[in-house]
Amino acid sequence: MRILSVEGSEKMTGTLEKTRAWYVLHTRSRFEQVVFDGLEGKSLETFLPKITVMSKRRDRRKKIRIPLFPGYVFVKSDLNVYERLEIVKTVGVVRLVGNKDGPIPVPDDSVESLRIMVAGDNEVMTGTRFRKGDRVMVVEGPFAGVTGTFVRYKGGGRVIVSIEALGQYAAVDVSQEHVEKIPDFV
DSSP states (O other): OOOOOHHHHHHHHHHHOOOOEEEEEEEOTTOHHHHHHHHHHTTOEEEOOEEEEEOOOSSOOOEEEEESSTTEEEEEEOOOHHHHHHHHHSTTEEEEOEETTEEOOBOHHHHHHHHHHHHSSSOOOOSOSOOTTOEEEEOSSTTTTOEEEEEEEEETTEEEEEEEETTEEEEEEEEGGGEEEOOTTO
Protein backbone atom coordinates (compact mmCIF):
# COMPACT_ATOMS: atom_id res chain seq x y z
CA MET A 1 0.00 0.00 0.00
CA ARG A 2 1.37 3.39 -1.07
CA ILE A 3 0.76 6.60 0.82
CA LEU A 4 1.23 9.96 -0.88
CA SER A 5 2.89 12.67 1.10
CA VAL A 6 1.09 15.97 1.67
CA GLU A 7 3.70 17.65 -0.51
CA GLY A 8 3.02 15.23 -3.40
CA SER A 9 -0.76 15.77 -3.23
CA GLU A 10 -0.30 19.53 -3.39
CA LYS A 11 1.73 19.16 -6.56
CA MET A 12 -0.94 16.96 -8.13
CA THR A 13 -3.83 19.30 -7.34
CA GLY A 14 -1.80 22.26 -8.55
CA THR A 15 -1.47 20.78 -12.03
CA LEU A 16 -5.17 19.90 -12.27
CA GLU A 17 -6.34 23.33 -11.20
CA LYS A 18 -8.03 25.25 -14.02
CA THR A 19 -8.36 28.95 -14.25
CA ARG A 20 -11.80 30.54 -14.13
CA ALA A 21 -13.17 31.53 -17.53
CA TRP A 22 -16.47 32.66 -19.03
CA TYR A 23 -18.62 30.02 -20.70
CA VAL A 24 -21.92 30.25 -22.54
CA LEU A 25 -24.98 28.31 -21.41
CA HIS A 26 -27.78 27.43 -23.80
CA THR A 27 -31.11 27.82 -21.98
CA ARG A 28 -34.68 26.75 -22.60
CA SER A 29 -36.71 29.28 -24.55
CA ARG A 30 -37.47 32.37 -22.42
CA PHE A 31 -35.69 30.86 -19.37
CA GLU A 32 -32.71 33.24 -19.42
CA GLN A 33 -33.77 35.14 -16.27
CA VAL A 34 -34.67 31.89 -14.44
CA VAL A 35 -31.21 30.46 -15.21
CA PHE A 36 -29.51 33.74 -14.27
CA ASP A 37 -31.32 33.86 -10.90
CA GLY A 38 -30.65 30.16 -10.24
CA LEU A 39 -26.92 30.53 -10.83
CA GLU A 40 -26.76 33.72 -8.76
CA GLY A 41 -28.47 31.77 -5.96
CA LYS A 42 -25.65 29.23 -6.16
CA SER A 43 -23.09 32.06 -5.76
CA LEU A 44 -21.76 31.67 -9.30
CA GLU A 45 -20.66 34.72 -11.28
CA THR A 46 -23.13 35.16 -14.14
CA PHE A 47 -23.90 37.70 -16.83
CA LEU A 48 -27.15 38.17 -18.74
CA PRO A 49 -26.74 41.06 -21.18
CA LYS A 50 -30.07 42.85 -21.70
CA ILE A 51 -31.12 45.68 -23.99
CA THR A 52 -34.09 48.03 -23.93
CA VAL A 53 -36.54 47.79 -26.83
CA MET A 54 -40.06 48.94 -27.56
CA SER A 55 -42.61 46.19 -26.87
CA LYS A 56 -44.61 44.93 -29.83
CA ARG A 57 -47.99 44.71 -28.13
CA ARG A 58 -50.97 45.79 -30.15
CA ASP A 59 -52.67 47.74 -27.37
CA ARG A 60 -49.74 49.79 -26.06
CA ARG A 61 -46.07 50.53 -26.64
CA LYS A 62 -43.60 50.64 -23.80
CA LYS A 63 -39.92 50.03 -23.28
CA ILE A 64 -38.97 46.59 -21.98
CA ARG A 65 -35.65 44.88 -21.19
CA ILE A 66 -34.95 41.71 -23.18
CA PRO A 67 -31.87 39.47 -23.47
CA LEU A 68 -29.36 40.62 -26.07
CA PHE A 69 -28.81 36.95 -27.01
CA PRO A 70 -32.10 35.08 -26.48
CA GLY A 71 -31.50 31.58 -25.16
CA TYR A 72 -28.01 32.23 -23.76
CA VAL A 73 -26.45 33.18 -20.40
CA PHE A 74 -22.77 33.62 -19.50
CA VAL A 75 -21.27 31.94 -16.42
CA LYS A 76 -17.73 32.22 -15.01
CA SER A 77 -16.34 28.96 -13.72
CA ASP A 78 -13.30 26.71 -13.66
CA LEU A 79 -15.70 23.86 -14.52
CA ASN A 80 -14.53 21.59 -11.73
CA VAL A 81 -16.74 18.50 -11.38
CA TYR A 82 -18.86 19.97 -8.57
CA GLU A 83 -19.42 23.39 -10.21
CA ARG A 84 -20.13 21.90 -13.62
CA LEU A 85 -22.77 19.62 -12.12
CA GLU A 86 -24.35 22.54 -10.24
CA ILE A 87 -24.43 24.59 -13.46
CA VAL A 88 -26.09 21.93 -15.63
CA LYS A 89 -28.57 20.99 -12.85
CA THR A 90 -29.88 24.57 -12.76
CA VAL A 91 -33.52 24.82 -13.87
CA GLY A 92 -33.70 25.91 -17.51
CA VAL A 93 -30.12 25.03 -18.52
CA VAL A 94 -29.95 22.91 -21.67
CA ARG A 95 -26.16 22.57 -22.06
CA LEU A 96 -22.81 24.30 -22.04
CA VAL A 97 -21.98 25.60 -25.52
CA GLY A 98 -18.96 23.91 -27.04
CA ASN A 99 -17.74 21.28 -29.45
CA LYS A 100 -16.72 17.60 -29.24
CA ASP A 101 -13.76 18.57 -27.04
CA GLY A 102 -15.97 20.24 -24.44
CA PRO A 103 -17.20 23.73 -23.54
CA ILE A 104 -15.44 26.62 -25.27
CA PRO A 105 -14.39 29.57 -23.08
CA VAL A 106 -15.28 33.13 -24.08
CA PRO A 107 -12.46 35.68 -23.76
CA ASP A 108 -12.77 37.98 -20.72
CA ASP A 109 -12.38 41.06 -22.90
CA SER A 110 -15.39 40.01 -25.03
CA VAL A 111 -17.59 39.73 -21.96
CA GLU A 112 -16.26 43.05 -20.64
CA SER A 113 -17.03 44.68 -23.99
CA LEU A 114 -20.59 43.34 -23.81
CA ARG A 115 -20.94 44.75 -20.27
CA ILE A 116 -19.89 48.20 -21.51
CA MET A 117 -22.22 48.02 -24.53
CA VAL A 118 -25.34 47.11 -22.55
CA ALA A 119 -24.55 49.60 -19.76
CA GLY A 120 -24.94 52.57 -22.11
CA ASP A 121 -28.18 54.05 -23.42
CA ASN A 122 -27.25 53.67 -27.09
CA GLU A 123 -29.09 51.20 -29.32
CA VAL A 124 -27.30 47.85 -29.67
CA MET A 125 -27.79 45.94 -32.93
CA THR A 126 -27.15 42.19 -33.08
CA GLY A 127 -26.24 40.86 -36.49
CA THR A 128 -29.07 40.75 -38.99
CA ARG A 129 -32.57 39.92 -37.99
CA PHE A 130 -33.54 38.78 -41.48
CA ARG A 131 -31.57 37.16 -44.28
CA LYS A 132 -32.35 37.47 -47.96
CA GLY A 133 -34.95 34.87 -48.86
CA ASP A 134 -36.44 34.50 -45.34
CA ARG A 135 -40.21 33.97 -45.33
CA VAL A 136 -41.76 36.89 -43.41
CA MET A 137 -45.18 38.20 -42.44
CA VAL A 138 -46.25 41.81 -42.02
CA VAL A 139 -47.97 41.92 -38.60
CA GLU A 140 -48.89 45.60 -38.34
CA GLY A 141 -49.78 48.54 -40.54
CA PRO A 142 -51.64 48.72 -43.87
CA PHE A 143 -50.11 45.43 -45.14
CA ALA A 144 -50.88 43.43 -41.95
CA GLY A 145 -51.40 39.74 -42.75
CA VAL A 146 -49.38 39.79 -45.97
CA THR A 147 -46.72 37.07 -46.28
CA GLY A 148 -43.72 37.37 -48.52
CA THR A 149 -39.98 37.05 -48.86
CA PHE A 150 -37.44 39.37 -47.25
CA VAL A 151 -35.41 41.17 -49.93
CA ARG A 152 -33.16 43.69 -48.16
CA TYR A 153 -32.72 46.36 -45.52
CA LYS A 154 -33.47 49.79 -46.90
CA GLY A 155 -32.20 51.87 -43.98
CA GLY A 156 -34.00 54.12 -41.52
CA GLY A 157 -35.76 51.13 -39.96
CA ARG A 158 -37.37 50.13 -43.29
CA VAL A 159 -37.22 46.81 -45.17
CA ILE A 160 -38.25 45.60 -48.62
CA VAL A 161 -40.56 42.57 -48.76
CA SER A 162 -41.38 40.80 -52.03
CA ILE A 163 -44.92 39.44 -52.40
CA GLU A 164 -45.98 36.94 -55.03
CA ALA A 165 -49.45 37.30 -56.54
CA LEU A 166 -50.79 35.77 -59.73
CA GLY A 167 -47.36 34.48 -60.70
CA GLN A 168 -45.80 37.94 -60.49
CA TYR A 169 -43.86 39.72 -57.79
CA ALA A 170 -44.48 43.07 -56.13
CA ALA A 171 -42.18 44.65 -53.56
CA VAL A 172 -43.39 46.75 -50.64
CA ASP A 173 -41.47 49.07 -48.33
CA VAL A 174 -42.52 48.50 -44.69
CA SER A 175 -41.26 49.32 -41.22
CA GLN A 176 -38.86 46.70 -39.87
CA GLU A 177 -40.83 46.65 -36.61
CA HIS A 178 -43.95 45.53 -38.49
CA VAL A 179 -42.32 42.42 -39.99
CA GLU A 180 -41.70 39.05 -38.31
CA LYS A 181 -39.90 35.98 -39.61
CA ILE A 182 -42.08 32.95 -40.24
CA PRO A 183 -40.48 29.91 -38.54
CA ASP A 184 -38.93 27.39 -40.95
CA PHE A 185 -41.15 24.56 -39.72
CA VAL A 186 -44.38 26.34 -40.80
